[in-house]
Structure formats: C-alpha cells, structure tokens
Amino acid sequence: MLIGHIEEIVRHPVKSFRGESVAETNVMEYGLYGDRSHAFSDDTGKGKYLTITQFPEMVRYSARFAGEEAMSEYPSVEITTPEGKVMNWGDAALALELEEKSKRKVSLLSYTPENVPLGAIEEEHIQLVTDASLEKLKELWGESAVDHRRFRPNLILSLKDKTPFIEESWFGKRIKIGREVELQVNRHCERCMIVTVDPDNAERSPSLLKTVFKERQNNFGVYASVIKTGKIHSGDEVHLFD
Template sequence: MGKAGKLQTIMRHPVKSFSGESVQSVEVKSYGVYGDRSHAFMDETRPGKYLTATQAPGMIGYSAVFKGEEKEEEFPEILIKTPEGTRYSWQDNLLKEEMERLSGRKVKPVKYSPSHVPIGAIEEENILIVTLSSLKKMEELIGKRIDHRRFRANLVLDLEEDIPFQEETWYGKKLVFKEVELKVERPCERCSIINIDPEENRITPEMLKNIYKYRDNIFGVYASVKRTGRLSRGEAFSLV
C-alpha cells in the first residue's frame, strides 16, 4: 500500500454556488468537508430546489469564508463579499434582497447544522475530487490555463504517477489518508457552471464544450466518506 500522491488543495464553499475558500486543514464529517454548502438559498419558484449559478451565474462572483474556529454545535459566522466589494453577514436581509435581484426569483436562505448537511446541498456525493494531472492535460488539449476553481472540487490531488484521468479507474477503491478514508464512487458529469470564469465572473461557453469533446462530459470523481477525521494540505494518501 504505497504512496499514491498528496493532497495539494482543500476547498470548501460555505454558501452553495458562491466562490469558496482554500484552507490549510479541515475536519471531514460524514457529509463531507466541514461547512461545505452548509448555507444555501432555496428557489421559491421551484419548490424544494436550490438557487444555483446555473440559474444565476453572477453568484460565482460572491465569495464566502468562515470567520472563526470550527465548532461542533454551530458553524462560525460567514463573511460574504460581493463583486463590488460590499460585505454582508449571512443574517443580513440585504443579501437576500440582492440574490432576488440577481436571479429575478424569490429566495429563502437556509442554514444547516455541523452535524448534518444534506447531500443535495453538497452536490451528489460527499466529496468532489480532481487531480493536477488531469487539469494539466486539459490545459494541453484546449491550449489555455484552467483555474481549478471552475470545477468546484473539494480536494485537488497531486499524484505520484503523472497520468491524467487515472482517477476514473478508481471506482470502488479507497483513498486512505492519515485519519480520513474516502471511497471513490463514480464520475462527475459536468454542467454549465464550469463555464463561469471564477476570476473574472464571465461566461466562457467553450469550457463545457471542450469537456464534452475530449472527456464525454466527465471531469473529476465523487467520493463518499468512510472514516472521518482531520485532513491537511500536503498529506500523503494511498490507494486501496
């Protein structure tokens, strides 16, 4: 059970469809990375559905970060920054009003607890993973730099063997870190959210077209949490 690679980047998105934050270390809970998509806006025009950047691409231009230590009983306060630099707290009704203007829909803010964030809020599985090898290969194929934040992964892995897309052969296998164990479940089928440039907050339709063209619309893999614990950047993992 040799070293398969190391953990390059940890990302979490405290608010669903907002830009997230890169963290040095994080607690991995049964639902995934602590606080990931723990806050969201329900789309009142589509009962039971979340408002996402698919309906309102401008959401990607808003950033959300936790301010304070991770607590078991409740999430820390969130600091939200708009593209124009305005700062809001999650409780600020002006934020809700801004989301309604941005989307043209009635919305309702929801906040989950640290003990339970539903799968639908996170996405379709607990953890989303991409690799540097696959990112570099896609950059070669399309001839331009790709910001990994487009793919909204929780973990970016640096592999020992620099073989692109090898993660698509891992289904049913486990990634074993120092404390955490993840089981790779299935591929991530992409949607139009990857067309949104996370730096400039503009639409670049060629990104999804290229993922269709070169990867049959698959990029990255979903994993479930089999053992919880602390996860840190630079940590090695093995593949079982």
C-alpha cells in the same frame, strides 16, 4: 500505495458562492466541514436551490467561516460581494441584493454540523480532481490555463505519477488521507454549464464544456464518499488501497 498528496482543500460554506481554501479541516460524514451548509432557495421553482446555473454572478460572491470549527454550530459566515462589500449570512440586504440581481424570489437555508443532508454536493460527499488531469485538460482546451475553481472541487491532488485521468481507475477503491480519513472513490463527475463560468468575472466560455463533452464524454473529476471521518491537512499524503 502512495499516490500523491493534497495540494489544496476547498470548502464552500455557501452553495454556488466562491469557496475558501483552508490549510486544514474536519471531514464529516457528509463531506468537508460546512461544505454547502448554507444555500439560497429559489422560491420561483419549488424545491430548487438558486445556483450559478440560474444566476452566474453568484460565483463572484465569496464566503468563508469567520471563526474556528465547532461541532455544536458553525462559525459565522462572512460574505464579500463582487463590489467588495462585506456582509454576514442572514443580513437582509444580502438576500435583497440577490433577489434584485437574479430577478428571483429567494430565501435562506442553513444547517448545523449535525444535520447537513448526507451528500453536501447533492450527488456525493466529496469531489476531487488531480493536477495531471487539469494540466491535460488545459492542453485539450487549448487555453493558457484551466482554473480548477470552474469545477468546484473539494480536494486537488498532486499526483506522484502524473498520468492524466488515472483517478478514473480508482472506482471502487479506497484512498487514505493523512492518518485518519478514508474515502471510497465511486464514479465520474458529470459536468454542466457551471464549468463555462469564469470564477473571477462570471463571463461564459462555452468551448470548455464542449471540450469536456467531446474529449471526456462530459466527465471531469471524480466523486468519493466518506468511509472514516477525521482531520485532513494541506500537504497530507494520499495512499490508494484496493
């Protein structure tokens, strides 16, 4: 059954940095190509990543792959700081800047396309949200708009049937994207303080999380796992199967 199409594809080459919207990408066993393939370890906390939770200004750093997708190694990662300075992943100045701003000791972690841990988002492979649910949440929140970047999804779906939160009825079902890729929709995405952080200026809006908690039992968006890999494109049709 045709349920809509892919409105936007977003991957995050660096965990907790602003992601990049891409016209097409490969879906790997772990999720979108290169999603969360680079990260900062918070060395003040054993085994922890440095994320927006500890350092909200991370959301103002943007990261993109500066090159074509390759299966042997990732293209270089280009990072733009909030002040507009362009750096590359691995620059000592970048780590030093984050340490000084966050007041934490950090180290750089990165993977190759072949050894990214399964579940690039830590929880599941891919997170998706729908246009109808975003529009309804805007109404519930009472603001003029809800920026989807607050929720850090990989796929934004434009639904044929604009029923808010209908994606929550897809648990245990499969969706097919384009000609190749299949995902299984598994469960809710439970939200945390990250959604309160404005992706443009890192200012906090606690009322959004309060709204999600009150109206949606703290859930917004859904997680899916990869069943069949392949390439997806913005605009691809999305079909639902039992």
